[in-house]
Amino acid sequence: MKILVLGGTGWVSSHVARIALEAGHAVTCLTRSAGVPNGARSVRADRDADDAYVAVAGEQWDAVIDVAREPGHVRRATQALAESANRYILVSTISVYANHAQRDADETADRLPPLEADVMASMADYGSAKVAAEDAVVAAFGPDRFVIARPGLIGGPGDATGRTTYWPWRFAHPVDATHIVVPDALDLTCAVIDARDLAAWLVYCASAEISGTFDVLGEQLTLRDHLAIAREAGVAEGGAGVDEPRILPMPAAFLLEHGVAEWAGDNSLPLWIADESMGAMSARSAKLAAANGLRLRPLADTLRDGMWWRGNNGGGAGLSDAGEREVIAAWRAQPDG
Ligand SMILES: NC(=O)c1ccc[n+]([C@@H]2O[C@H](COP(=O)([O-])OP(=O)(O)OC[C@H]3O[C@@H](n4cnc5c(N)ncnc54)[C@H](OP(=O)(O)O)[C@@H]3O)[C@@H](O)[C@H]2O)c1
Numbered sequence: 001m002k003i004l005v006l007g008g009t010g011w012v013s014s015h016v017a018r019i020a021l022e023a024g025h026a027v028t029c030l031t032r033s034a035g036v037p038n039g040a041r042s043v044r045a046d047r048d049a050d051d052a053y054v055a056v057a058g059e060q061w062d063a064v065i066d067v068a069r070e071p072g073h074v075r076r077a078t079q080a081l082a083e084s085a086n087r088y089i090l091v092s093t094i095s096v097y098a099n100h101a102q103r104d105a106d107e108t109a110d111r112l113p114p115l116e117a118d119v120m121a122s123m124a125d126y127g128s129a130k131v132a133a134e135d136a137v138v139a140a141f142g143p144d145r146f147v148i149a150r151p152g153l154i155g156g157p158g159d160a161t162g163r164t165t166y167w168p169w170r171f172a173h174p175v176d177a178t179h180i181v182v183p184d185a186l187d188l189t190c191a192v193i194d195a196r197d198l199a200a201w202l203v204y205c206a207s208a209e210i211s212g213t214f215d216v217l218g219e220q221l222t223l224r225d226h227l228a229i230a231r232e233a234g235v236a237e238g239g240a241g242v243d244e245p246r247i248l249p250m251p252a253a254f255l256l257e258h259g260v261a262e263w264a265g266d267n268s269l270p271l272w273i274a275d276e277s278m279g280a281m282s283a284r285s286a287k288l289a290a291a292n293g294l295r296l297r298p299l300a301d302t303l304r305d306g307m308w309w310r311g312n313n314g315g316g317a318g319l320s321d322a323g324e325r326e327v328i329a330a331w332r333a334q335p336d337g
Pocket of ligand 1: 006007008009010011012013014029030032033034046047048066067068069091092093094150151152153154155261
């Protein structure tokens with residue numbers, strides 16, 4: 001097949017290009033910068049420009065795979081490529097949904113209103129921007145020449161946000177003799193989709209001529225089970241001379257009071273969600289993609305590979321060593337700590 005990847009120098013999009021090449025497809029990557037995978041043809045263009053697709057719109061494509069975040073990028077691409085591409089595959093997000101409190105909701109659930117602007121004013125527009133991007137794809141390629149893939153949290157090697165690389169890394173590098181800090185929300189549903197499994201499925205959708213809209217989630221596990229798998233991966237790595245650190249669950253009120261953030265960023269406990277209105281974010285129905293060829297590697301492989309990547313590439317989300325020490329000290333300083 002002849003596949004146009006709108007991307008190829010980044011994280012998910014470079015996995016897409018590499019996996020498509022490995023499957024024997026002819027791959028062209030359109031990006032601003034150099035550095036697409038070996039074997040891919042590189043077309044350099046800026047998707048902010050109206051004429052960004054001139055060099056590729058005159059060719060026939062079996063599939064286009066797009067990872068854009070800005071609605072304008074997708075609006076212009078779908079208009080330019082509607083005639084020459086057979087299928088358009090957009091990486092959207094579960095952030096398009098209006099409600100994240102209801103468990104087992106499926107792809108028919110209500111979305112946010114679409115962003116009218118071509119460019120997000122801030123990441124607060126992210127969900128609405130993706131809704132607008134989805135609408136552009138369906139308008140140009142509907143009803144049966146598109147895939148809207150809505151991933152949940154993407155993880156593994158290359159996760160520069162650190163959300164999926166922190167826990168195994170922390171178990172491998174504890175700062176306390178016996179324990180690591182975790183939130184006590186151990187029944188929270190987590191579902192990390194490995195970037196490589198997502199990419200492989202996107203390429204499969206192109207070759208199997210899949211159409212439709214799909215939530216694309218990793219295996220749904222409790223945070224308790226996720227941490228147990230992370231611990232196993234981290235302990236296998238050796239740690240700092242500490243034998244099998246144990247979890248020290250702390251309630252949300254204590255963590256928030258001590259400046260620990262949910263989910264992502266500095267001084268955070270990744271994957272933790274204290275906000276009940278977001279509590280079912282990863283508990284959506286994941287049946288449709290599974291029934292349409294999505295294959296998941298074991299979470300242990302994602303976490304092990306991500307831990308190595310973090311070790312070689314640096315941080316992202318999580319508590320620093322000093323932050324971890326401070327929180328443990330504050331916990332133990334309580335009268336009943
Ligand atoms: N991280 C998560 O947990 C998560 C969850 C759900 C969904 N998603 C979605 O997953 C997708 C993949 O994310 P990612 O961060 O891995 O993407 P990525 O592969 O790093 O993709 C960005 C690509 O777009 C290209 N690009 C950006 N601006 C461009 C421009 N103006 N003109 C031409 N090319 C441009 C970049 O190339 P150059 O910079 O070289 O131009 C790069 O190759 C995104 O759609 C994201 O919304 C992520």
